[in-house]
Amino acid sequence: MGPPGVGKGTQARKLTERLRVPHVSTGDMLRDAVHDGSVLGRRVRPFLEAGQLVPDELMEELIVERLGRQDAKQGFILDGFPRTADQVITLDRVLGRLGATLDRAFVLTVPEAELVRRLSGRRVCPGCGALYHIESRPPASAGAKRLRPKALVQRPDDQEDVVKHRLEVYRDQTLPVIRAYSDRSLHVEVDGTGDPDAVSRRIDRGLAAV
Numbered sequence: 001m002g003p004p005g006v007g008k009g010t011q012a013r014k015l016t017e018r019l020r021v022p023h024v025s026t027g028d029m030l031r032d033a034v035h036d037g038s039v040l041g042r043r044v045r046p047f048l049e050a051g052q053l054v055p056d057e058l059m060e061e062l063i064v065e066r067l068g069r070q071d072a073k074q075g076f077i078l079d080g081f082p083r084t085a086d087q088v089i090t091l092d093r094v095l096g097r098l099g100a101t102l103d104r105a106f107v108l109t110v111p112e113a114e115l116v117r118r119l120s121g122r123r124v125c126p127g128c129g130a131l132y133h134i135e136s137r138p139p140a141s142a143g144a145k146r147l148r149p150k151a152l153v154q155r156p157d158d159q160e161d162v163v164k165h166r167l168e169v170y171r172d173q174t175l176p177v178i179r180a181y182s183d184r185s186l187h188v189e190v191d192g193t194g195d196p197d198a199v200s201r202r203i204d205r206g207l208a209a210v
């Protein structure tokens, strides 16, 4: 969990590789639906483009279907869900039905100026979803996979005015979710600044206690 641009996607992908459980990113699922032009995609597109949250009823359908799939039986990394108090209740219900429990809620933190810098320079490979940054992780950087650099795109919701709105939505709707997990002692705060591998080691220390 954490505000837009804090590194949730990057860290969730790393965890997925290490733990060999699926990365369940509601943002990626919604963007895929928009890209495919499905019925769901057409319904959610205006919300994504405006940086608003998709209504809870639609999110419930999406998450129930995803967590019920076979590949989620041994666990999963949730990225971007739950984001509202209602979604916390939905998740509790779904986990109860699956006989699963939440091990940890990692909350990444980064100063707001850094979030804006990260989001405005973020670029995405439309094919595989790999993330780049025009300054700190340019396409030509070491470790970047074979690329067609011109094809990288900026997410429409990474434009400055939409970013500001997403940060407000986060403060209003998602901070209470973090408080809920902190009340249950599931919440582990992790400094999200610096090199992604350093952040990942901080997360590992929190995981070691699971």
Ligand code: AMP
Binding pocket: 004, 026, 027, 028, 030, 047, 048, 049, 051, 052, 053, 054, 055, 059, 079, 080, 081, 082, 083, 084, 087, 157, 166
């Ligand atoms: P993300 O990639 O997690 O930043 O999500 C991108 C956008 O997808 C958000 O700004 C919302 O419009 C939508 N979205 C993703 N996850 C959720 C969620 N749990 N509830 C509502 N909307 C969501």
